[in-house]
Amino acid sequence: xxxxxxxxxxxxxxxxxxxxxxxxxxxxxxxxxxxxxxxxxxxxxxxxxxxxxxxxxxxxxxxxxxxxxxxxxxxxxxxxxxxxxxxxxxxxxxxxxxxxxxxxxxxxxxxxxxxx
Amino acid sequence: xxxxxxxxxxxxxxxxxxxxxxxxxxxxxxxxxxxxxxxxxxxxxxxxxxxxxxxxxxxxxxxxxxxxxxxxxxxxxxxxxxxxxxxxxxxxxxxxxxxxxxxxxxxxxxxxxx
Numbered sequence: 578x579x580x581x582x583x584x585x586x587x588x589x590x591x592x593x594x595x596x597x598x599x600x601x602x603x604x605x606x607x608x609x610x611x612x613x614x615x616x617x618x619x620x621x622x623x624x625x626x627x628x629x630x631x632x633x634x635x636x637x638x639x640x641x642x643x644x645x646x647x648x649x650x651x652x653x654x655x656x657x658x659x660x661x662x663x664x665x666x667x668x669x670x671x672x673x674x675x676x677x678x679x680x681x682x683x684x685x686x687x688x689x690x691x692x693x
Numbered sequence: 694x695x696x697x698x699x700x701x702x703x704x705x706x707x708x709x710x711x712x713x714x715x716x717x718x719x720x721x722x723x724x725x726x727x728x729x730x731x732x733x734x735x736x737x738x739x740x741x742x743x744x745x746x747x748x749x750x751x752x753x754x755x756x757x758x759x760x761x762x763x764x765x766x767x768x769x770x771x772x773x774x775x776x777x778x779x780x781x782x783x784x785x786x787x788x789x790x791x792x793x794x795x796x797x798x799x800x801x802x803x804x805x806x807x
Contacts, residue, residue, distance in 0.1 A: 619799035619800060620782065633794040680795060682737075684738070685736050686735055
């Protein structure tokens with residue numbers, strides 16, 4: 578079965594612009610999570626969506642937002658980009674049937690954002 | 694606050710030897726602990742999950758231990774190969790489905806030298 582697909586893979590923006598990243602989860606996976614990864618901070622949890630609702634949120638400013646559609650596809654948006662937003666943005670999906678251990682994550686290849 | 698610690702320095706191991714990576718956590722009691730592998734420029738890939746009532750879990754050349762008293766997990770790769778070179782991330786977590794904001798350590802960069 579197809580894996581988690583993220584688009585675009587690479588993008589360059591300038592400060593002040595906004596960006597939208599897209600994620601298509603594995604078919605049947607209902608939970609989609611977003612992470613930011615930088616060399617200094619590692620993987621930082623942004624937010625998780627389930628059934629079109631944000632279920633968990635990490636410690637990021639309001640400039641970072643997301644949404645999930647009825648087909649489980651998800652988008653995240655970063656407004657008013659700052660230089661420090663340059664990072665690899667990773668999307669991950671999981672089954673989330675509430676069985677123990679069901680939250681094993683399958684990650685996409687990521688979207689590499691460079692802010693100039 | 695919850696804290697996850699992994700060796701921040703790269704671990705250099707000679708091919709054929711056993712590599713042992715450490716994951717320590719504080720200020721919470723996870724019921725599960727997951728290990729992932731990440732190659733440069735790619736997303737992490739799930740390797741193993743161990744439950745708190747399992748002392749040890751094996752998968753091919755991989756072995757994971759989980760000591761809830763020491764608040765530590767050890768990840769072993771036996772008969773290591775250069776292809777095992779990657780960054781390895783641990784993620785201790787409490788019970789629950791979905792990601793529930795799965796939190797990762799910063800990872801240990803493993804280098805297997807031929």
